Amino acid sequence: MDAIRTWGLTKNYGRRTALRGIDLSVPAGPVCGYLGPNGAGKTTTIRLLVGLLRPTSGAAAVFGHDTVRDRERAQRLVGYLPGEFVAYPDLTAGRYLEHLGRLRGGADPSAVARLAERLDLDLTARIGTLSHGNRQKVGIVQAFAHDPPLLILDEPTAGLDPIAQREFLAMVREARDRGRTVFLSSHVLSEVEAVADRVAMLSQGRLLVTEAVDKLKSRAQRRIDLIFDTDPPEEPLRAVPEVRSCTVAGRAVHLMVEGSTARLLQVAAPHRVVSVVTHEPDLEEIFVNYYSREVPQP
Numbered sequence: 342m343d344a345i346r347t348w349g350l351t352k353n354y355g356r357r358t359a360l361r362g363i364d365l366s367v368p369a370g371p372v373c374g375y376l377g378p379n380g381a382g383k384t385t386t387i388r389l390l391v392g393l394l395r396p397t398s399g400a401a402a403v404f405g406h407d408t409v410r411d412r413e414r415a416q417r418l419v420g421y422l423p424g425e426f427v428a429y430p431d432l433t434a435g436r437y438l439e440h441l442g443r444l445r446g447g448a449d450p451s452a453v454a455r456l457a458e459r460l461d462l463d464l465t466a467r468i469g470t471l472s473h474g475n476r477q478k479v480g481i482v483q484a485f486a487h488d489p490p491l492l493i494l495d496e497p498t499a500g501l502d503p504i505a506q507r508e509f510l511a512m513v514r515e516a517r518d519r520g521r522t523v524f525l526s527s528h529v530l531s532e533v534e535a536v537a538d539r540v541a542m543l544s545q546g547r548l549l550v551t552e553a554v555d556k557l558k559s560r561a562q563r564r565i566d567l568i569f570d571t572d573p574p575e576e577p578l579r580a581v582p583e584v585r586s587c588t589v590a591g592r593a594v595h596l597m598v599e600g601s602t603a604r605l606l607q608v609a610a611p612h613r614v615v616s617v618v619t620h621e622p623d624l625e626e627i628f629v630n631y632y633s634r635e636v637p638q639p
């Protein structure tokens with residue numbers, strides 16, 4: 342059963358349409374990134390998933406529980422980090438998390454302490470006095486503390502320092518390895534790329550594509566530099582079907598290759614290659630490609 346499923350999920354704010362008929366399915370297990378630029382509709386989707394908004398039309402379900410009709414049961418399965426995490430400013434982080442734990446029927450207090458320690462969060466500080474990044478840590482701790490089967494995290498790494506960010510990504514991987522499902526939104530692709538197995542890409546309220554990160558990367562163009570110790574075999578290299586462009590500068594060849602590099606390396610190998618440098622494509626480029634190819638400009 343899918344951890345998240347939506348059918349024609351649509352949300353209007355007044356006359357403005359924020360989501361247009363999203364059909365999303367997120368299988369239980371892998372980490373799924375939800376990517377899109379600001380204003381794409383990520384937060385709207387997530388609020389619908391956690392039952393804070395009602396769809397204008399269409400429906401959503403969490404582990405088969407409808408997020409409107411079966412709201413409470415759906416909510417119980419989710420750890421949720423809102424995009425703008427606001428909590429009670431006068432409470433200390435520790436008291437707030439204790440309070441939430443009680444509301445949820447007794448989250449393990451040692452889990453809170455452990456998570457806070459990992460993120461280097463001071464539980465004795467009042468929430469109102471915390472920096473944006475530290476408040477974000479409180480939000481992350483409350484989402485993870487009861488170890489829910491599904492984590493829905495809206496821009497979780499926003500405002501985190503690099504060390505906390507790395508720790509957070511490790512927490513996500515560990516949650517996945519425990520069999521939890523993580524759905525996390527971001528407009529910063531490198532963050533999601535580091536942890537997601539799949540990504541769903543959203544633009545202007547429409548779902549563009551849902552794909553395995555590996556597959557997206559394999560379809561992407563990557564740059565490869567080959568250095569030879571004689572004149573490069575330019576013509577045979579250009580003739581390789583995956584080669585999109587080829588520039589020769591002395592004994593160096595700069596290539597753009599789409600998909601597999603196997604044939605290219607076969608052609609190059611007999612010609613005394615002294616150095617091969619490959620540059621991994623990042624999702625940012627892939628993303629831009631999708632936009633320019635598949636989204637009509639307004």
Ligand SMILES: Nc1ncnc2c1ncn2[C@@H]1O[C@H](COP(=O)(O)OP(=O)(O)O)[C@@H](O)[C@H]1O
Pocket residue numbers: 354357358359377378379380381382383384385386
């Ligand atoms: N409460 C609201 N009232 C009116 N418009 C809204 C509201 N919340 C979001 N929007 C609009 O809906 C669209 C999607 O917003 P949002 O879901 O926050 O996108 P994202 O999280 O991807 O940045 C944007 O055009 C935004 O301006």
Ligand SMILES: [Mg+2]
Pocket residue numbers: 383384385424495
């Ligand atoms: Mg948002």
